[in-house]
Amino acid sequence: MPATFQVGIDLGTSRSTITTSTGRRFTTATCVGYCKDVIARKRFGRDYLLGEEAVANRLALNVVWPLAEGVVCEDDAAVEATRLILQHLLAQVLPERQPGDQVYAAIGVPAQASLRSKKIIVQITQPLVDKLLIVSEAFAVAYALDRFDECLIVDIGAGTTDLCRMHGAFAEEEDQVTLTEAGNYLDQILHDAILQKYPDVQLSAGIVRTIKERHGYISDMTGPVIVQLTRQGIPAEYDLADVLQHSCLQLALPISRAIQTLVGSFDPDFQAALRHNIIIAGGGSRLQGIDKAIEKSLAAYGGGRATCVDDAEFCGSIGTLKLCADMPDEYWEQLYIEAP
């Protein structure tokens, strides 16, 4: 008898995750590396590498990161790369899938992704699954946490920061905000700030991301943050404390402003409840002190409380999986997005 599998997918600009009804979960870098030449093809025995393997061998590959600002880029290479990544995610978590088995999937997309971007996602996913549900990423986080009333979800990804106001009813367009100030934006600011302070140090996107992930903070910490960098190949130690704090603040400020806008335009009777239930998710929630910085920014509005989710990496895919699992069969039947 054919089996039915439910999967929740969070297709992110930097990392993609998948969680299944069989209890498996998997995460990978959202990239595909195509072999640069015949030597590389011979070395790897394949035309392309995926995820971390592609990142590790990037010198011999042309690496494609198909998602920018949270949505699939519209060129053929990006569409094909996204298809390969989705295929890879499904293969990793559903090795037992047999022909005839059904896969019901829910995919998280940025709250304000365009119709065209959603259509591209649907077209790519169509041949890989049997039923598909498109969900706003921030809404998926709320669903994962069972938070439907008076709370504000702030999902800080690499390409976008999605904010969603939950008020006991289905979130409408005016309840959601998508900002392009997110992880990649911070990487760029940090990159420029480091070079401004130490013009000769050698940086790559990977180095900057590692510095951010290990040392990124917004709180009022004192003391040096010593990082080893190279200058013309010579390693030396550099203090990045002020650079890190200043750069991370550049990310916190637009997010705080968006929170203030969503709170300020909400029913005044419920604004306090909203301010006191801010939930920060996504990779950006790992920045030390982001919760406190947001709380501080709400002081003029009467204060607030922000909390970071425990499982920043999988929270989105857990939410989409839960939605998949709770969706009644009669609802699925109405969705015509089926494999051709």
Added chain:
Amino acid sequence: MLSSVIIAKGLFLATAGSWVTSGILLASVYKRLNTLNKQQAQQISQLQQHQKTLRAHLEALRQQAEPLMIREVSAMQQIPAEKGTKSAFLQGLLKSNLKLQQDMKLIS
């Protein structure tokens, strides 16, 4: 003549003796200083380790406490997510996906 030679030899031996004694004392002082430095470095390292453990513990406590606080706030301000609430959300999601299907037909 002989007596002055004896006196000179005596003085030489006394001076050499005091140098040797000073040398031994100096070596002992250096050794002790070295031991103290090592002990101090060890203690600093232990203290740093202890501080790190305490920080991690504090962070764990903070993380444990905050969801509780949030839940307390939620308990006061929110209606628990019941089956009915979830169904309403799922219905909303279905509607938005059906609308998406319609809209997608309109674009090439």
